[in-house]
Amino acid sequence: MALDSKKIRKDFPILSRKINGRSLVYLDNAATTQKPKAILEKLKKHYEQSHANVHRGVYALAEEATSEFEGARKKIADFVGAKSPNEIIFTRNATEAVNLVAYSLAKKLKKGDRILTAVSEHHSNFVPWLRLAKESGLKLDIVKLTPTRDFNIRDFKSKLTRKTKLVAVAHVSNVSGYIYPVQKIAREAHKAGALVLVDGAQSAGHMPVDVKKIDCDFFAFSAHKMGGPSGAGALYGKKEILEKLEPFLSGGEMVREVSTKDASWNDAPWKFEAGTPNIEGAILWGEAIDYLKKIGMKNIERHEKELLKYALGKLKNLSFINLHGMTGSINRTSIISFNTKGVHPHDAATLLDRYGICVRAGHHCAQPFMRELGVPATLRASLWLYNTRREIDILISALRKVHRELA
């Protein structure tokens, strides 16, 4: 079913505003997405009707708030195909979810153990491992790229050893939109006895996700990249693994019993959730998921794919555009990185802003990847369910003008 763009755009109030006198063309969805008004209405309702701190309160209002909060956990679990809501730990964002694994796993690893990640990772799934390796005497192995700048599965297999305890890769590259072969990666990693963490920040909200099918042990993702609020993220973890891991942060809620000498831990996921959680963040995230489910993740994926094909076709016709990564639309999402010959990405992005167009310019928190691409920075356009062909046309026409003016 094709998406009704006109109807969808009405659900996002911000899309009708003007920037520099022009209609907003928001193409920075890999950084964060805009919010549907359903979550604004939900926030109002929650604050006006059901707000209290969650868990332990025995009065009706606290029970209502807890039920909404834990209900959101269930929605999020279902959205990524987890077996149980108890496999979802709330965090601030995907980065914190990755850090949770790094800190909790650190206690289980010993000197000489190895961690395997890829050169194309976002810093969020690279720096925690770099740091953990340095601080705990571990070895960090880094998977190289193929000539088309994708994950090199052959190099991956050659670097996977019995000493590898964790493989940490993205589901989708935040620079090239490339979809990693996560199922294959997980299969190989498990054969070697390693755990698998998938950074799903750029996949959840853009395609159907099934953590059981991927068979990853951890899956990190965030609300704000799929219509939800910022400050809310989650870590999916297989129940049997979460049970064995030590808590990340300490304080209230994560404990069962505390004496002056000792403390025992709550069950997962709560043993990883010290302190008052982002209650309204979780609830609004649940609301955003309801919104996406109504439209259908398959429909959203198809819409993005069609727009991607359209955009790539147009960009390829511009002689002054260098596309990074694959130039085809197979095996990738609608994140497009490119450079305008003779124009610095920051200059291009500043001038595109004059036409109301929001694109990102920079290293996209992936400096090792940028080094591989041989550029200090790129321009990045990233699409979502509300983007249209007309917006792609506006981008193309503005790029021509920018090139004429500055190159």
Next chain:
Amino acid sequence: MDIYQELIMEHARNPRNAGRIKGVRAIRAKNPFCGDEAEIYLKTNNTPHGWRIADIKYEIQGCILSKAAMSIFSEHIKGKSTREVAKIKDEDIFKMVGGMPSPSRQNCATFGFEAFKLALPKEGI
């Protein structure tokens, strides 16, 4: 401020003092915000009136604003005493380039200045 005003475009297209100084060690700087890079070559002389900037050259890989600001700044400091240039502040750089850029682009304007500070010898300041 419109970054792409005539002064900026003119300096970006015809940068002053671009290049290297033979026999002078390059000081490298990187802008962490965007990955832009610069190499500064600085020659100072001890004169009866104190230390002076005898010559400055640079190589820069960056956006229009960072290139232009580097060019304008290099013109401004040439021949000045190190004591005088050590007093320069970000606000002075914004004045030199014709105004305050938007917050996300201010580091482009000050990048050359930051790189220069790394190259400035501490004696005589």
